[in-house]
Amino acid sequence: MAEFDPATLTYNEAGLIPAIAQDHANGEVLMMAWMNAESIARTLDGGIVTYWSRSRQSFWRKGDTSGHVQRLVEFRIDCDRDCLLLIVDQTGAACHTHRRSCFYTLVEDGAERITADPID
Amino acid sequence: MAEFDPATLTYNEAGLIPAIAQDHANGEVLMMAWMNAESIARTLDGGIVTYWSRSRQSFWRKGDTSGHVQRLVEFRIDCDRDCLLLIVDQTGAACHTHRRSCFYTLVEDGAERITADPID
Structure with a gap:
């Protein structure tokens, strides 16, 4: 097994890599957000998913203000090492x-349709 | 229902939007690639997923050379309109x-581990 080093991933010109969050319970794709090398290290270290907020230019440990924590279940890398798949235990929305x-x-027959309601 | 117009999505500075492909049969996240407005229109029109290849700077109708076609089952947009989720019927790999x-x-206990073999 090769030791994992976040520096070996491929980041974009802003030093970011896209991360897809998927519900470990039912496979639903929940969201996509961005990480940098330090947010990856924090996520793997603490087990709480921590993104990089492009709008706020700061670390974003999901759930700190909303309570909607994402606990990391699996951390996966794609073949090109330029995208992450996080299997998570999602609290709430x-x-x-x-x-x-x-x-x-949903886009269907050329029109948009909302398929889910707020849950909390 | 609002009519869908690809021009209303948010693209990056290169005119691209990330698209996650998920297997409609079992929910497996298959890949992430990029689309521009025209590749979205072609995908919705023909029902065969067509990405934009950043390396080749050309349209990439998946399966044209490999046979590994992705038939579109559902086309979804995220809340910020800057990411797509494509539910697909994937032929082969x-x-x-x-x-x-x-x-x-998979990254596990600080090391990388390959969890799947080639299928064809």
């Missing part, structure tokens, strides 16, 4: 609209 | 390494 998943808008 | 999913590398 992953989405800031208080829906379980951010992907609640 | 989604990954260029001939694994079903690109996310075959």
